[in-house]
Amino acid sequence: MxxxxxxxxxxxxxxxxxxxxxxxxxxxxxxxxxxxxxxxxxxxxxxxxxxxxxxxxxxxxxxxxxxxxxxxxxxxxxxxxxxxxxxxxxxxxxxxxxxxxxxxxxxxxxxxxxxxxxxxxxxxxxxxxxxxxxxxxxxxxxxxxxxxxxxxxxxxxxxxxxxxxxxxxxxxxxxxxxxxxxxxxxxxxxxxxxxxxxxxxxxxxxxxxxxxxxxxxxxxxxxxxxxxxxxxxxxxxxxxxxxxxxxxxxxxxxxxxxxxxxxxxFMSRADFYASPRFALDSVVYGGRSYGFFVHVPEGLTAEQARGLPLVFSVHGRGEPAWMFAEKNGWDRLADETGAFLLAVPDSPENIWFLERDGGVFARMIDRLHSRYGIDRERVYLTGFSNGGMMTREAGTRYPQLFAALSPWNAPPAETWPGFAEGGWQMPCFIYLGDNDPVARGTEEPLLEQMLRANCCAAVRTAGGFVPDAIYNGENHYTAARGYTEGERFGTAVYRDAQGVPRVCVTVMKNMPHGAIHDESRAAWEFMRRYRRPGNGKAVETVPHTESTETECAKQKEERLK
Incomplete structure (x- = not known):
């Protein structure tokens, strides 16, 4: 041509x-x-x-x-x-x-x-x-x-x-x-x-x-x-x-x-499908077959992984699951901590739509519970770009399924009408890039909804909602806590009446429409605190007294015994 x-x-x-x-x-x-x-x-x-x-x-x-x-x-x-x-x-x-x-x-x-x-x-x-x-x-x-x-x-x-x-x-x-x-x-x-x-x-x-x-x-x-x-x-x-x-x-x-x-x-498509690192499974929903890749923490058998929480990592538009699975570091974090099972779902034609695809997560959760005995009260939904949109939409349309959400670099998307008014609590960790033309500036409606849902009494000014704290590379995202690029984080933290962080908005420095592995660590550190007992409207805090890395290492050691 x-x-x-x-x-x-x-x-x-x-x-x-x-x-x-x-x-x-x-x-x-x-x-x-x-x-x-x-x-x-x-x-x-x-x-x-x-x-x-x-x-x-x-x-x-x-x-x-x-x-x-x-x-x-x-x-x-x-x-x-x-x-x-x-x-x-x-x-x-x-x-x-x-x-x-x-x-x-x-x-x-x-x-x-x-x-x-x-x-x-x-x-x-x-x-x-x-x-x-x-x-x-x-x-x-x-x-x-x-x-x-x-x-x-x-x-x-x-x-x-x-x-x-x-x-x-x-x-x-x-x-x-x-x-x-x-x-x-x-x-x-x-x-x-x-x-x-x-x-x-x-x-x-x-x-x-x-x-x-x-x-x-x-x-x-x-x-x-x-x-x-x-x-x-x-x-x-x-x-x-x-x-x-x-x-x-x-x-x-x-x-x-x-x-x-x-x-x-990077692995080619053929090499990824041939790798034992991710197991391919599928469910049928709405007459369509949805594949998804499952990663069990390295060193654990499927039996030893029973009872673990589940993290969904949802790909963006045009980015098939095989390309996305290792991109943001969730698999490495699972290996390091031994603390969760990872599922990376695939969408038809590499794009997600709530009305077509939103109900598939319940099917996947059922399948993963039957095969791996996951903790259904500790299922966490994350996603990047169009996957971040799906995280916002499916997470508020089907809140009973998830204990916390983390949408990353999501373009504008609606939360489900009546979500907050319905009394559903939903801890939420939001990511944006400071140079992301797709998502920057879209966080305000979601933040307002999540603050209301999580009973955070943040004061609103002309400049936006005033956070209760700011986390950065000096006071939180340090090398001692396992971060390698902590200086790029700036997190506005909003707490509930008990002083527990319930909503966070993180703007990543010098970030286009992309993400780094450290973001998975921070999102996991936040989400792992929560469980949804009986899949009800309230969310409970899971007590943790030690750092994420130390505690998860101990848990993995116990599972290996």
Whole structure:
């Protein structure tokens, strides 16, 4: 497909398999002669194997046309192309996510690039100038030539209005790169530069990726930030493209949870479904089958987990459960504490509607009670974005099912009419991002409802409801309590007549429409206090005298005996 953009041509292939799921954007920087015309780029896309890979994966493939060569192009070209075209790819399958008007959703978190020869050198320069743009990049037969953009402030392209103290430079941002060169010394400068960015030290380790050996330099945390070096003769062959895609692009994602995102290891759909970490189950409701993934805390058998509370983590629009399950850290927190069972439900066509889907939670609770003996009085509902909307709506439409709610970054949504007036209590922990255009400013109606439902006598002023306390990284979200990014929290706490926190509104600093693992810890610390006896209207406080981490560790130890 030929696309005109900003006076230039782009070769694009839109997979006929793309539809409801998030779409990867694959950029290919072909060698100069192959990028000089649309016809040459089209031939290269086919011969190199990338067109077929994009088709089978449900991705969008983009090859820029550079008639004057890569050296004439600005290093920010690919980012400009993405921003200018991301919403302009029409579905070829007849399937499109609700609300997208027949166009595909090319996620900011799923951007990958590969370059060959002089296209690889250009891509290397782009990786130094725009390091937070790509989740991963592969440079075949070329290396960066210009590292000077490393001294510039980052583009913080995911958060337009960063805080005054965010002063990160490009060279300080972690990357995931695979350099394929003829001789090792060709890559020495790139290795030194990007290893410093990743904080990688030591000689690296030798690993095999399909039939290609590589020296791998990983960041100290063992995560996705890494530099791979392979030596030999490499060219635009389909076998190489398949290895780059399966062994690199399908293993890393850059989550949109800060100004420059965060590189994170990632499982492909096939690997996730094959993993024993989550068990797939399903129920039928309204004539539809709803799958959901269940995670039992690591180290516990299903029998040892009997009697545990249940946490639902509900995905957002366009984000299937297999992608969402590990995103916000609920599974890791379950492993750490051994304190709850986790369920991650899937919705039809990757979107939730109260009238269609709201009743399914009762079916899932029944199934999980029969199989795992969950504590029905301690079921907690959380969700992100559209899942946060469902949390608000289903939580107030079916309040008898849940002991507490935690909607995250939820767009505007109604609570069920008569919920508060009906005498239902519902502790609620609300999350928002300070740079989230989807959800910021939508919290006031929900806050008012929840304050009334939970008998919190907060005073309302022109500036909003006055909280009883403010929690932040200095007085609550500390490293001693297990938080790694506590400085990003600002929580307004509203207490009931007994002085118990019943409603919290947390605004996360430098946060777009995303979330971090620490948010699960804080939400669990809040929700775990409550139970709903007999599924009645009142909620009781569960007594806890020790810190969350210490107490849960003791509980897990007892279960393992």
């Amino acid at each position: 030929r696309i005109a953009w900003e006076g230039r041509e782009l070769y694009c292939h839109i997979s006929t398999k793309a539809g409801f799921d998030p779409v990867k954007t694959l950029y290919v920087c072909a060698p100069g002669a192959d990028a000089a015309s649309y016809e040459a780029a089209a031939r290269f896309a086919q011969a190199s194997g990338w067109r077929e890979i994009a088709e089978q994966d449900g991705a969008v493939l983009v090859l820029p046309i550079v008639p004057h060569g890569w050296r004439a192009e600005d290093a920010g070209l690919l980012m400009k192309i993405y921003r200018g075209t991301r919403g302009s790819f029409p579905t070829q399958s007849g399937k499109s996510l609700y609300g997208r008007g027949g166009y595909l959703w090319c996620w900011e978190t799923l951007i990958y690039a590969v370059g060959y020869e002089d296209g690889a050198s250009f891509l290397g320069d782009a990786s130094a100038a725009c390091p937070s743009f790509f989740a991963a990049a592969a440079l075949v037969g070329g290396v960066p030539q210009d590292y000077t953009p490393g001294e510039r402030p980052s583009s913080h392209w995911l958060v337009e209005n960063v805080s005054a103290d965010y002063k990160t430079l490009n060279r300080e941002l972690p990357v995931c790169l695979w350099l394929m060169v003829r001789e090792r010394q060709e890559a020495d400068a790139a290795v030194r530069y990007f290893n410093w960015s990743n904080g990688a030290q030591g000689p690296g380790c030798e690993e095999m990726f399909d039939d290609i050996s590589a020296t791998v330099y990983r960041a100290p945390d063992g995560g996705a930030a890494q530099v791979r070096i392979s030596t030999g003769t490499f060219g635009p062959e389909p076998a190489l493209a398949r290895t780059v895609f399966s062994q690199l692009f399908e293993r890393v994602i850059r989550w949109k949870n800060g100004p420059d995102g965060k590189l994170t290891p």
